[in-house]
Structure formats: C-alpha cells, structure tokens
Amino acid sequence: MKVIDCIKQAKSTLFSIEILPPLKGKSIQSIFDGIDPLMEFKPSFVDVTYHREEYLYKKRDGGYLEKVSIRKRPGTVGICAAIINKYHVDAVPHIICGGFSREETENALIDLHFLGIDNVLALRGDSIKSESEFIPEPNGHAHAVDLIKQMEQMNRGRYIEDDLADVSPTNFCIGVAGYPEKHSEAPNMVSDIKFLKAKIDAGAEYIVTQMFFDNAKYFEFVKKCREMDIHVSIIPGLKILTTKKQATLLPKVFNIDIPQALLEEIEKCKTDAEVKEAGIEWCINQSKELIQQKAPCLHYYTMGTSETTRRVASKVF
Numbered sequence: 001m002k003v004i005d006c007i008k009q010a011k012s013t014l015f016s017i018e019i020l021p022p023l024k025g026k027s028i029q030s031i032f033d034g035i036d037p038l039m040e041f042k043p044s045f046v047d048v049t050y051h052r053e054e055y056l057y058k059k060r061d062g063g064y065l066e067k068v069s070i071r072k073r074p075g076t077v078g079i080c081a082a083i084i085n086k087y088h089v090d091a092v093p094h095i096i097c098g099g100f101s102r103e104e105t106e107n108a109l110i111d112l113h114f115l116g117i118d119n120v121l122a123l124r125g126d127s128i129k130s131e132s133e134f135i136p137e138p139n140g141h142a143h144a145v146d147l148i149k150q151m152e153q154m155n156r157g158r159y160i161e162d163d164l165a166d167v168s169p170t171n172f173c174i175g176v177a178g179y180p181e182k183h184s185e186a187p188n189m190v191s192d193i194k195f196l197k198a199k200i201d202a203g204a205e206y207i208v209t210q211m212f213f214d215n216a217k218y219f220e221f222v223k224k225c226r227e228m229d230i231h232v233s234i235i236p237g238l239k240i241l242t243t244k245k246q247a248t249l250l251p252k253v254f255n256i257d258i259p260q261a262l263l264e265e266i267e268k269c270k271t272d273a274e275v276k277e278a279g280i281e282w283c284i285n286q287s288k289e290l291i292q293q294k295a296p297c298l299h300y301y302t303m304g305t306s307e308t309t310r311r312v313a314s315k316v317f
C-alpha cells in the first residue's frame with residue numbers, strides 16, 4: 001500500500017521505522033534481527049536509507065596512496081524487496097540525487113517498478129566528504145525537486161527517451177524530507193519552506209522530518225508550512241538519544257538543537273547506560289505529546305538498534 005493511503009485510512013497515529021543497510025559483507029539477518037522485535041507494533045512502513053560512495057586513500061605496495069571509491073552500506077533495494085517478502089509490510093527505499101545521472105536514476109526506478117515497490121523517499125543527499133558543497137553528477141539532479149519531477153514524469157509514462165512505444169507508467173508515492181530546525185545550507189526558514197513547497201508542487205505527497213528533540217519546533221514548523229500553503233501530512237522523525245557524545249555530535253551533523261532540559265538530564269548521568277534511560281524517557285514523552293496532538297505517524301530512526309525503539313513503542317503504541 002502507498003504510504004499516503006496508510007495515512008488516509010488510519011484512525012490513529014501510525015508507527016513507522018527507518019533502518020540502515022548493514023555494512024558491506026554483513027548478513028541481512030542483522031536487518032531481520034532489528035525488525036523482528038518491532039513487528040508487534042505493526043509498522044505501517046519501513047524506510048531503508050541509501051548510502052552513496054565515499055573516497056578513501058589506501059596504501060599500496062611501494063608506499064603510494066591509491067584513491068578508491070567504496071560504498072560501505074550497499075543493498076537498499078535488495079533489503080526493501082526482502083522486507084516486503086518476509087514481513088508483508090511496505091518498504092520505502094530512499095533515492096538520492098548524489099552519485100546518479102538521470103539515466104541511472106531512471107534505471108533504478110525501473111528496478112523498483114518491476115519489484116512492485118511503489119513508495120520512495122526522494123532526497124538530494126549530502127556532499128561527499130572530499131567536497132565542500134554538493135556537486136551533482138554530470139546530467140544528474142542538483143536538488144530533490146528535480147528528482148521528484150523525473151519520478152512524476154515516469155508516473156505519467158514519460159521516460160528520458162521520448163520515442164518509446166507502449167510504455168508502462170510507474171506508480172510512485174513520493175515522500176520528501178523537511179527540516180523543523182532548517183536545513184543547514186538554507187539561508188533562512190522561509191527560503192527552506194519555499195523550496196519544500198516546490199517539492200510538494202512537483203508531486204511529493206508527504207513530508208518526513210529531520211529528527212528533533214523539542215516538539216515545539218515541530219509544531220511551529222507545521223504551522224509555518226500550513227501558512228505557506230503546504231497541506232500534506234508532515235511525519236515527525238524521532239531519534240532516541242543513547243550516549244553523551246550524541247549531545248554534541250547530533251547538533252553538528254543534523255543542524256538541530258538539544259533542548260536545555262534534556263541536556264541537564266544527560267549531564268546528571270554518570271554512564272551511557274544512564275543516558276540511554278534518560279533518552280528513552282525523553283522520547284516516550286515526546287511521542288505521547290505528538291500522538292495527543294494527532295501527528296499522522298511517528299517515524300523512528302532506529303540507527304541499527306531496535307531495543308530502544310521497542311521500549312519507547314511499548315509505552316506509546
């Protein structure tokens with residue numbers, strides 16, 4: 001079922017999760033081990049992230065350094081197919097602009113279409129570490145909105161080669177990312193939401209937010225989106241804070257704030273085990289308030305571990 005139909009048919013707030021493909025060489029069993037304990041909460045869909053290539057320098061015989069391209073977490077599409085097959089639950093592959101030409105994107109979308117996967121989350125992706133800003137592939141997309149336009153064209157049966165006969169239109173339900181605390185590169189919130197609206201106008205049907213720890217930021221974001229004529233469902237993305245280090249790392253990586261009250265709780269903790277308990281408690285309270293305020297779905301970033309998400313879900317679903 002399409003994510004948007006799950007939301008339309010829901011009588012209460014839905015539960016969904018996001019997982020990362022395992023590191024290259026690891027078994028898919030680690031994915032199943034992560035999902036199994038969460039199935040009792042009936043996730044409406046499972047998002048699977050996409051990880052583009054990175055460049056590393058490897059020391060070769062003779063001491064010279066060779067620049068090699070590696071993908072640490074391949075397998076997004078295969079994992080989605082395996083999840084659908086094993087759990088009969090909808091899987092949402094993340095599709096990014098970075099590293100893809102338009103032709104490669106088209107071919108990836110044809111694979112999904114053939115597999116019967118009709119949900120996608122369309123993203124630009126971040127710049128690779130060796131680049132100071134995002135650089136699209138030659139003939140690739142510079143922004144998520146351009147990727148959505150390509151998907152929409154395919155939904156209308158229009159492929160890059162415009163002289164194909166008897167084409168089969170795709171049927172993608174497209175989700176996009178939104179940022180309650182603003183995307184790091186956006187000059188201000190109004191500009192960021194204007195570009196978010198362009199993604200909706202291009203055909204995206206719902207928004208999943210970046211993680212946030214202060215519900216007030218989400219409520220304010222939803223209000224601003226509505227004021228700027230965005231009326232699709234805005235799904236809050238939630239992460240459970242589990243280590244002291246994350247209190248400084250997450251703001252840097254995701255351009256978000258840690259609320260002072262949460263920071264004070266973390267500072268009281270002597271060990272990361274205690275931080276995890278505080279993080280779970282915080283997320284339970286966040287979740288309860290979001291449900292009370294009728295958020296369409298709570299989307300948990302599991303980051304490869306299900307235990308904390310299971311503990312939160314068991315208190316709120």
Ligand code: FAD
Binds near residue numbers: 123208
């Ligand atoms: P865009 O919508 O293209 O926006 C990027 C920036 O450009 C913003 O500052 C925006 O304001 C601005 N902008 C947008 N359109 C235009 C325009 N037409 N002209 C000028 N400026 C414009 N990354 C991955 O690599 N893999 C994943 O699986 C992944 N999953 C994610 C899931 C969620 C829910 C979220 C919130 C993020 C995810 N990311 C993922 C990270 C995401 O790719 C980065 O945050 C990236 O920097 C921006 O992606 P976007 O789709 O929001 O980009």
